[in-house]
Each structure stands twice: as structure tokens, then as C-alpha cells.
Amino acid sequence: MGHCSPRAGPTDWPGAEDMGHQPEMIEPTAWCIAALLALSALSVCLPRRHGAIYAAATLVCLALLWCGATSLAAPVSGLKLPLGLPVTGVTLSLDPLAAAFLIPIGLGGAGACLYAIGYGQHEAEPARVVPFVPLFIAAMTLAVLAADAFVFLFAWELMSLASWALVLARHREDGNIHAAFVYLVMAVFSGLTLLLAFGLLAGTEGGFTFGAIRAARPTGGTAALVFVLATIGAGAKAGLVPLHVWLPLAHPAAPSHVSALMSGVMTKVAVYGFIRIVFDLAGPPVWWEAAIVLALGGATAALGALHALMERDLKRLLAYSTIENIGIVFIGLGLAMAFQSNGFTPGAVLALTAALFHALNHTVFKSLLFFGAGAVLHGAGTRDIGRLGGLIHRMPWTHAAMLTGCAAISALPPLNGFVSEWMTFQAILLRPDLPQWGLKIMIPVDGALLALTAALAAACFVRMHGIAFLGRPRSEPAATAHETDAWSTAAMALFAALCLVLGLVPGIAVDGLAPVVSSLLGERLPPQLGDKWLSLIPISASRSSYNGLLVFLFLASSTMIVVALAHRFGSSATRRAPAWDCGFPDPRPETQYTAESFSQPIRRVFGALVFRTRETVDMPAPGEMRAGGIVRYSRDLAWDGIYTPIATYVGIVSTRLNTIQFLTIRRYLTFVFLSLVALLLALALWQ
Template identity: 55%
Template sequence: MPLYLALTCIAALVGVSAFAIFNGRRPDISRIVYRACIGLCLLLFIAAVIPRGANVLTTTAPLGLPWIGMHFRIDVLSAFFLAVINLAGVAASAYAIGYAAHEKNPMRVLPFYPAFLAGMNVVVLADDAFTFLVAWEFMSLASWALVLAEHHDAENRRAGYVYLLMASFGALALLMAFGVLGGVGGAYDFASIRDSSKESWKSGLVLALALIGMGSKAGLAPLHVWLPLAHPAAPSHVSALMSGAMTKVAVYGFIRVAFDLLGPPAFWWGIEPMTFGAASALIGVLFATIQSDLKKLLAYSTIENIGIVFVALGLALAFKANGLAVPAALAFTAALFHVFNHSLFKSILFFGAGAVLNATGERNIERLGGLIHAMPKTAFLFLGGSIAISALPPLNGFVSEWMVFQAILLSPSLPQWLLKLLVPAVGVTLALSAALGAACYIRAFGITFLGRARASTPKTPHDADDWSIGAMAGLLTLCLMAGLLPSLLIDTISPAALDFVGGRMPAQSEISWLSIAPVAESRSSYNGLLVFAFILFSAFGARYVIQKYWPRGARRAPAWDCGYIEPSPATQYSASSFAQPIRRTLGVIAFAARERLDMPLPGEMRPARLTVTIKDRIYDYFYAPMTRAVVSCASGLNGLNFLTIQEYLALVFGALVFLLVMVAL
């Protein structure tokens, strides 16, 4: 039975964590742990894709609270996310076998890595609020421990602190949301919550709390401040899991609450996810475009892609509320398709960043360059991931984003004028984000791998090991397959769309030539195979014509600058130069960019200096004042530690009287 197989594998993952704790001195402990994780994640993936005779499987374990127990459930939605999580887990564990040779403190990672995988899986299978919240906190604490793997670095300790605070804040919001859903009766199993009647104000409150709780874990702006700190601090395979899998667990939680537990939606439910999703997409890509830290660039890019997913989910809610089943199914399918796609290509990119870091000891792309010569395999795979995340055909990123835009083009059918005005504005924001995203990854790949080395690195660059290359190549193959044959994945997602929005896209397997048509072939369609064939024909045809008819053969010459040979790599286009137009046009509004030019006077021999200061307005104007207020209050309350026994008794008595008065009123 798939559900029992999944629960057994999750228990085994916890057992692997315990094994790592008690056998930490073994020289081969890393390989044992990561290979065990590969096998267990494969079994969990199989449990997710096994055809089930019934759509829903449930069970109850005699654990947790005695009168509630722990309820577990697998349906089409949880099976999809189970497959996404464990596919990412297989790839990350395979990559980690080679990456583990470079880990300085493996026992800071090994006990928590299988526990992190187990926590994510339990969240997806949970069928009551108690199990969901316990698994959510377990996942958060395990990932927090992994963020602090390199705890000797002060910046990593700050990242862990901010992450723990945001995780606690999100968990509090979810606790309040489930408390409102359970009501005074305290029926916290999801089946009872589904059957209960809900007042409109209560549903709106729960939706807002769920968006805060899940959005803080997913990295939805303005709750994203932890993500650019935590992802670079964690080991690269953990960063890939946090970005490719953990953020998707948060998406799953939002879908479960908004599309399942709350019942039929109102049209305004879609406004918040669309608004915050569009803001996240634009903020994320703007900050990604100006980053010099390669892993921080990828972290901000995750914020952008999570924004795209929430825009699609908001559209699905709006269409569902108005009884437009097919457009709702299109938006919902596009959201899940992008969830799957992002888990693939973002894992490739984090693996590539880890390979660059191991090979050079550098994450600052301003100090890199020319790595395509020393790391050709890594460069090719990183390029493939960059093409996919830039939404360029024929890879998978294009298909899901194209489907989101197709759903946006159906928005004139919505009757509410607020949505008629909002959705086109969201579409323009996504279009701008898509263009900036392509520029961001042109910059990331070009500066890192092309040109000449801009500075000497602590290590001699070399290509990644076979395990790392294999994990990246496998994921890139899946990106290509999902881009060329998207109809197979769309038809796989359609049962979930039918259950949660009441409609499905047309059966794509019945369309000729493996094309996909979101609504009907007469409106719009896309054929990845034909696009791929055209790209290959154009590329090889152009190469043949140039080689055959060009009067001179290929020749090499030294690098030059305005016609003069220039041996210095400093004359190359830098990452800051590439981002300068965006920084100057949008930087003042988006991230308070300031440029200060120190130009020496005539006759002075000192060099000119250009200093650029960039701030996060959301952190400076929202989180920093809150932090100062908390610290100030804590400092003021610190005096309570030095009261006498009589003063403590008086304080308790006063509090008791105050509470009795409140109850009486």
C-alpha cells in the first residue's frame, strides 16, 4: 500500500539520522547516509507514482495527542508534491556523495539531513492540524541546523538567527489559522474542518494567516528576508533542497488550506496571492540581477519563481470563484507545472554553484571568469539550467511560464472590474520579471564561465566529480524531457486540478504531434519538439554555411581593447557593469541604490573610486524598526530579573486581578 510504504520510509529516514549520530566516527559515514537517503527517497517517489485503486488513502497512527492521534492521507495533490520532494531528494543525495569530500564538518550535516527529508514528507502526508504543525516545526528546526553547518562564520550565525525568527513567526500564524479553522469544538482533523461551516470573515482571516505562514517559508515578499541569508549559508546540496523542495512544501500547505479546507472561494481570495506574488517576482529578480554572490543570486531568483507560482494560484482562485472551470484548471496546472520545473532547474544551478565554490573557493562572480575551460561539463550543465530558468524554449521553464501567461490572457472573462484591472497589471509585472530573469542569468553564466579569469583564486579550478555531474545531468535531462513532452506532465497534473478547482485542461495526449493546447487548438498551442527541431536545424545549418562559404578559416588572436592588445583581465566587462543600467533606472526605487564617485583632482596620484551602496527597503523600513522595538522592550523587561520575592508576589497578584476583571467584562 503506497501510504504505508511512504510512512515506513519516513521512519527509516529518522533511523538514518540516529545511525549517523551514533556512528559519526566511521570514515565512510557520509557515503552510507547519503546512499541510504537515495534509496529511501526513491521508494518514496515510487510510493507517490504508484497507481492507486482509490483516489484517497488514509490511516491513523496511535501517536501524538491521545484523543486525536496522527492522521495521514495521500491523494493526488500530496502524491504530486511527494514526487517533487523526493525527486529533489534523490538528486541532492547523489550530488552530496561527491560533495561530502569537501565538507569541513560532516557531523554538522549528516544527522539533520535525513531528518529534514523526513519532515518535508510528513508535512505533505499530514491529515490533521497537530501532525501538520509538528512536522512543519520539525522540518524548520532540521533545516535551521543545516543552515548553521558552518557556524564559525558570523554571517552564517546571523542567517540562522533570522531564519529561526521568521520560521517561528510563520508557525505562529499557522497555529492561529488552524485554531480559527478548528473553532471552539477543537476538531483539528482535516476531514472535520472540510465538513464544518465557515463564516466569510473567518475564511478571510484564515486565508490571510495561511498566506503569512506559508509565504514566510516559501520566501514570498515581504516575508523573504531570511531566504537570501539562509540559502548561501547552507551547504550547496542543502541549499538546493531548501530552494527546490522546502519552498514547495509551503506552496503545498497554501493549496491545501485555500483550495481544500476553506471550501468554495470568494473572488477576492485571489487578490492577495496575485498581488504579493507579482511583487515577489519583481523584487526577487531585481535583487538577483545586482548580486555578486552566486548563491545569493540564486536565492533571490527563488523568490521570483515562488512569486510566479502564487500569481498562478491567485488566478486559479479567482477563476474558480466565478465558476470558470477550464481557466481555473489552466492556472492551477501552470502553478504545479512551475513547481515541478523550478525544483529541477534550481537544483541544477545550486549544484553548479557548489561545484564552482569547491573548485575555486570563490562565490563572488566578480573574481571568477573563464571557468568554461577548466570546468567544461559543469559549465554546460549550468548553461542548461540557466536557459531553463530564463524561460527559453525548448526547455521546461518556458512551458510553465507560457501557460501562466495564457491564463492571464483569459482574465477578460472575469466579471469583477477589480480583477479586470489587476490581472493585466500583474501580467505586465511578470513579463518584466521574465525579461530581467533572462538578463540575470546571462550575467551569471557569462561572468562566471566566459572571458578570462578576473582574479587569482585560492584553488586551481577543476571539473566536478562524477556523482555531481551525474546528478546535474539527470536533472537537465528531465528539464529537456518536460520541455519537449509537456503533455505527459500536464495530463498527470490534471486529476489534481479536477479535484481542487472542479475542471481540467483538455487531454493533451489526444492532440496530434505532441502539441499542447491550454484551452483549444484554435486559440493557442505549443509544440516543443518542433521548436527544438527548428533550433537544431538553424544552428547546424548556420554553422555549415559559415564554415563552407566563409573566405577565411578560423583563427585565434590575443584579447584586444579598442584595437590595442590588452593583456589585463580587468578590462573585461564586469558583473557590476552589466547590472549598472538596471541599478540606475530602477535601483533608487527598488533598493535605494546610492553611487558615490571619488574623483581625484588634477595632479593627484591616487586612484578614482566608485562606491555603490544598496539597501533592502523592506528590511530597513519594516524589520529593522521591529527588531529595535523588541530589543528595547526586552531591555526594559530585564529589570524583572532583579525583583524581590515580595515584588514578584505583588506582580502575580496584580496580573491575577487584571485577568479576573477582563473575564468579568
């Protein structure tokens, strides 16, 4: 392990001795996909039994989770099914990378289905939702298992279509049709770029299996083009800036458990696609590719957090926060690429582990937060945090789960979000002597952006939690909100517990991911669970270490000691009285800080630059009988700079081309003939 001093040799990590004795998990995994598809079909036949369908899907997802967890350190197992295209068939394979992403799918899927056993009962039109959920999970699993380009693209498109149907499940609500349309356009675009990327990877010989692609890796310009296409294709699905615009529209439009699946799991499948192509199929990355990924990741993280901070809609806020977290994952991936392209493998190992760990953490806490958002939506009837407030009294369990999720996603110790960001910081701090100036500047700038993102995310979730759950109710539905059902609460409690466990003993995840990292980079982090105190020591003890368990024990014991002492030696009397509020308490809930007023200072600091925020005073003319006010304008620069011009040009071009639609048959025949000649000419000239 390079310059560091691992506490154990590379051979005695857990799982090494039983390599080769592992059962092949690919077949059970394929059966899980079949079971999910069968459940999907069954739910059409049994429209009233969706509780049972979700319960069965939960079990299948748990099986998927088990398959993924047991095959992390197992040798690659493959499977060829006589389905699909006549020549190629369907090739599946389960290698460590695929297994690593089966875990978020199984975990997130199981959580979402468990939650939906209860939450799905409130669905007005369950037939629009239930059949597509198992199909969606099956498609994501298939995308991860695919070992040839056809299966991968088929699964990718199936995943897009199933989720598109789920986005349209509530098509009568305002804006959902628009959201679904934008989503479909971006999904088609993403699929198209990936199709071209795989076309280039397969080359002229057409070896579409991943094995054949690996045998003949592209070089030079082709490799660069493949990287660009894969980044656009996978990045559009993951939500990289500026391809993120569909995500805050589409993710919130779906029912909440599906939002959790889309944000928590589908974005991870997109990350998988990126890693599979860039790290595995297209060969070792080049430094300028790393610089691009670092720039995109940093911009995505900071912009996502800023957008989330301005958002009033609870689920849109969470969707923007997904963009932010994807940015953090891509910062880790970019660091890994930068270090790998310069042959600094220990750094690449740490950065890649951090990125994979953060992806897993994000699945856990984002699912939890979307479950909570669903519970709030059901219990209080709105997802506008400006109309909520005081839910801590009406929904205590949802509040406790959301508090854990908010603390975890704000990267606060001792929860899991802190550990993965800490590891990313440690990777930046390794600072090898990189020869390229682009990377020398980009890596510290990304460190600053990551630090800024973490602080913005903390402010964002304080705002979300404080406005929605604390204070006094701002509307009648919030004042009469009710707690959610037992199934939903159980799902939230389990995920909140996972946030704590992954934070206290991060070694479980870091050791579990080690075979994945070593399959891609050839090296791994030293084993973490062997330490006496279960500390996390990524490089060496004198360099950096973190022990979540001890931090938690110290916090718990010092809290208990101080509570005991304060009550023993001080007064433990408590009296309830009206709020003090400097002597002028106002009973009206409108006097509280609102979501907008909370973020106003931050908007004033960052908004003029990022959102072109303008605030103007709207003063009615003398004699006019309406209230004055302050009008705020803010814009999303990605829409203004990229999408609106494109939509305008597409509109102009299609209006021009409209004339072709009304020609006579002779003219059409002429067109066909001319294009045939042109194509033949092109072919002749090219050869």
C-alpha cells in the same frame, strides 16, 4: 469542459479505468519516512560512512518519488498511527495534492543526496550536516502527508529546525550565525501564524483533523482571518515579499546540496501549505483574497528578479531568484483564486496547473543551479562571481549543466521554464468578464510584471553565466579551478536532462497534474499526451498551442543544415589569434566587464526606484594619498521599512521590561495574583 473542445471525453484519460485497483501507497510512504529517520539516527552512529548514508537516502527518495507518481490518480488513502497525542494519534493521508508535492520532495531529495555522495566528501565537519539531511527530507514528507493540524504543525516546525541546524552547519563563517538567527525568528513567526490559522479552522469544537475542518468550513470574518494568517505563515516560509528577507541570508549559508533542498523543495512545501489551507481547508476563495495574492505574487516576482540582478554572491543570487520564481507560482495561484471565486473553472484549472507545473520546474532547475554553484564553490574556492571567469575551460561539464539550467530558468524555449510561464500567460489571456475592478486591473498588471520578470531573469542569468563561466579568469583560484567529482556531475547531468524532457514533452507533467487539479477544482485540462504530435493545447487548437518537441527538432535540424552548408560552400578554415578588441587588446583581466558594470545600466534604470540607489564620487582631499572612487549605496526597502523599526521597538520594549527581572518574591507573587484575577474577570465578562 466548458467552452473548449477536448479531444477526448472526461472518462478515457489514462488512469481512469484502473481507479480503485491502485495499491494504497500511504504505507510505503510512511515506511520511507521511517527509513529516513533511521538513516538520520544511523549517521550519528556511523560518522565516517556518510557516502553510504547519502546513497541509501537517494534510494529512499526515489521510492518517495515513485510513491508520489503512482498515487497521483489514486483514490485518497489514509493511515492512523497510535503515536503522538493520546486522543488524536497521528493521522496521515495521501491524496492527489499530497502526491503532487511528494514528487518535488522525492526528486529534489534524490538529486541532492546523489550530489552529496560526492560533494559531501569535501565537508569539513560532516557530523554537523549528514544527520540532519534525511531528517529534513523526512520532516518535509511528513508535512505533506499530515492529515491533522497537530502532525502538520509538528512536521512544519521539525522542517524549520532541521534546516536551521543545517544553516548553522558552518557557523564559523562570517554572517552565518546572523543568518541562522534571522531564519529562526522568521520560522517561529511563520509557525505561530499557522498555529493561529489552524486554531481558527478547528473552531471551538476542536476538530483538528483535516476531515473535521473540511466538514465545518469557516465563513465570514473567520475565513478572512484564516486566509491572512495562512498567507503570512506559508508566505514567510516560501519567501513572499516583504517576508522574504531571511531567505537570501539562510539559503546560501547551508552547504550547497542543502541550499538546493531549501530552495528547490522546502519552498514547495510552503506552497503546499498555502494551497492546502486556502484551496482545500478554508473553502473556496473570495475575490479580494485573489487580488491580494496577485499583488503579492507580482511584487515578489519582479523584486526577486531585480535583487538577483544586483547580487554578486552566486548562491545569494540563486536565493533571490527563488523568491522570483515563488512569485511566479503565486501569480498562478492568484489567477486560479480569481477565476474560481468568479465561477470560471476552466481558467482556474489552467492557472492552477501552470502554478503547480512551475513549482515542479523550479525544483528541477533551481536544484541544478545550486548543484552547479556548489561545484564552482568547491572547484574555484569562491562564490563571488566578481572573482570568477573563464570556468568554461576548466569546468566544462559544470558549465554545460549550468548553461542548461540558466536557459531553463530564463524561460527560453524549448526548455521547461518556458512552458509553465507560457501557460500562465495563456491563463491571463483567457480574460473572462470579471465584475470586480480590483481584478480587472490586477490581472493585466500581473501579466506585465510577469513579462518584466522573465526579461529581468534572462538578463540576470546571462550576467551570472557570462561573468562566472565566460571571459578570462579574474583571480588565481578561478584560473586554477578544477572540475567536480563524478557523482556531482551525474546529478547535474540528470537534472539538465530533466529540464529538456519536461520542456519537450510537457504533456507528461500536465497530464500527471490533472487529477490533482480536478481534486481541488472539479475539472481538469484536456489530456495532452493523446495528441498525434504531442502538442500542448491547454484550451483549444485555434486558441493556442505549443510543441516543444517540434521546435527542438526544427532548431536541431536547421542548425545542422546551416553548419553543413556553411562548411560545404564556405571556408572551414579557422585560425587562432590574439583577441581583436578594436586593435587595443589589454591582457589584464581587470579590463573585462565586471558583475557590477554589467548590471550598472539596469541598476540605473530601475535602481533609483526600487533600491534607492545612490552613487557618489568619493574624491580624496588634496594631498591625501588614497585612490578616489565611486561609492554605491543601495538599500532593501523591506529591511528599512519593516524590520529595522520592529527590531528597534522590540529593543526599546525589552529594555523597559528588563526591570521586571529583578523584583522581590513578594512582588512576583502580587503579579501572579493580579494576572489570575484579570484572567478570571476576562473569562467572566466574555461568557
